[in-house]
Amino acid sequence: MSEPALSAVKAALKSQRIETPSWAYGNSGTRFKVFAQPGVPRTPEEKLDDAARVQEHTGVAPVVALHIPWDKVDDYAALAAHAKERGLTLGAVNANVFQDDDYKLGSVAHPDAAVRRKALGHLLECVDIMDATGSRDLKLWFADGTNYPGQDDIRSRQDRLAEALGAVYERLGEGQRMLLEYKLFEPSFYSTDVPDWGTAYAHCLKLGEKAQVVVDTGHHAPGTNIEFIVATLLREGKLGGFDFNSRFYADDDLMAGAADPFQLFRIMYEVVRGGGHGPGSDIAFMLDQCHNIEPKIPAIIRSVMNVQEATAKALLVDGEALAAAQHSGDVLAANGALMDAFHTDVRPLLAVVREEMGLDPDPMGAYARSGWARKITEERKGGRQAGWGA
Numbered sequence: 001m002s003e004p005a006l007s008a009v010k011a012a013l014k015s016q017r018i019e020t021p022s023w024a025y026g027n028s029g030t031r032f033k034v035f036a037q038p039g040v041p042r043t044p045e046e047k048l049d050d051a052a053r054v055q056e057h058t059g060v061a062p063v064v065a066l067h068i069p070w071d072k073v074d075d076y077a078a079l080a081a082h083a084k085e086r087g088l089t090l091g092a093v094n095a096n097v098f099q100d101d102d103y104k105l106g107s108v109a110h111p112d113a114a115v116r117r118k119a120l121g122h123l124l125e126c127v128d129i130m131d132a133t134g135s136r137d138l139k140l141w142f143a144d145g146t147n148y149p150g151q152d153d154i155r156s157r158q159d160r161l162a163e164a165l166g167a168v169y170e171r172l173g174e175g176q177r178m179l180l181e182y183k184l185f186e187p188s189f190y191s192t193d194v195p196d197w198g199t200a201y202a203h204c205l206k207l208g209e210k211a212q213v214v215v216d217t218g219h220h221a222p223g224t225n226i227e228f229i230v231a232t233l234l235r236e237g238k239l240g241g242f243d244f245n246s247r248f249y250a251d252d253d254l255m256a257g258a259a260d261p262f263q264l265f266r267i268m269y270e271v272v273r274g275g276g277h278g279p280g281s282d283i284a285f286m287l288d289q290c291h292n293i294e295p296k297i298p299a300i301i302r303s304v305m306n307v308q309e310a311t312a313k314a315l316l317v318d319g320e321a322l323a324a325a326q327h328s329g330d331v332l333a334a335n336g337a338l339m340d341a342f343h344t345d346v347r348p349l350l351a352v353v354r355e356e357m358g359l360d361p362d363p364m365g366a367y368a369r370s371g372w373a374r375k376i377t378e379e380r381k382g383g384r385q386a387g388w389g390a
């Protein structure tokens with residue numbers, strides 16, 4: 001690779017921004033058991049303190065997503081100030097209309113107008129919080145759906161959903177966006193009200209420019225070609241962001257790039273190919289994971305590094321060789337051009353990038369040596385559950 005081309009790759013890697021989720025720092029588990037770990041944060045402020053360690057060692061994770069009410073505080077501007085003091089900003093505000101008895105049959109698509117009003121009230125409150133935190137994005141994931149055929153009217157539920165989304169959209173301020181996340185199934189098993197990118201896209205298209213689709217990599221059927229969805233949404237100007245995580249079976253929420261680094265590379269290649277990486281791109285690269293059996297801060301550092309590695313490989317694809325092979329119909333050469341990039345060991349390149357950024361080239365080692373894990377284990381007693389797996 002030529003020197004200017006390599007500098008461009010390095011610059012792109014340095015400017016990358018990966019948003020970490022506040023809930024990944026707290027205790028979590030499955031529906032069977034939440035495993036408490038020593039030293040986990042007791043407050044949203046302490047989650048930010050941990051996120052600052054991830055930023056300190058990676059240099060590309062200065063944004064933290066909130067989840068309301070898991071990160072409920074009295075003063076959100078003060079929380080934003082706490083973040084700022086640590087070199088962080090507050091990212092997407094994730095709404096929660098699924099952890100309340102009233103939402104047994106849904107939230108914004110519930111058959112009862114009173115429940116719908118309550119859910120909408122929460123979504124609007126989340127926009128108020130965004131005003132205070134300076135967050136750009138409201139992230140919406142709905143557990144709404146049905147378990148049995150005939151349980152509720154599928155079309156009416158779409159109408160109710162559209163009405164609520166319209167009301168939230170109207171409330172969005174200048175520079176604010178609404179990111180609509182889809183998920184195939186769970187907790188509803190027969191029908192889900194936003195099950196796929198097509199449904200999310202249809203709603204976002206009607207709403208307007210500030211409504212964008214979020215691709216959570218764990219929210220598809222096995223075998224789904226996620227990179228095709230990414231390419232399509234990018235092409236339509238409707239890709240708002242990612243919730244990265246790994247899955248083997250369903251919504252496993254394992255570390256991004258752990259289960260299938262090749263899939264993450266293919267996704268990042270489509271992002272780069274579609275102009276979704278680098279200056280001028282509004283795509284939010286978020287993690288949405290839980291660390292149930294592994295220590296959380298190093299797991300988040302590892303996830304950030306996995307996303308960086310996939311991005312570096314995507315940036316290294318020889319576009320000219322690939323295009324030439326594609327145009328001449330040379331299937332093997334075209335596939336080879338992509339695989340060459342995937343098989344490149346980009347860890348030495350990323351070590352250089354980190355050194356040029358004034359960071360330790362080995363983020364995992366640097367964190368282990370920092371003494372932070374010992375400090376929080378000694379200082380924090382009675383860490384709080386993230387809110388997940390309750």
Ligand code: LRH
Nearest residue numbers: 094141183216243251288
């Ligand atoms: C549920 C979910 C979803 C949200 C997150 C807060 O599936 O993982 O992806 O983004 O909870």
Ligand code: MN
Nearest residue numbers: 181216243288
């Ligand atoms: Mn998600």
Ligand code: MN
Nearest residue numbers: 216218251288
């Ligand atoms: Mn999920």
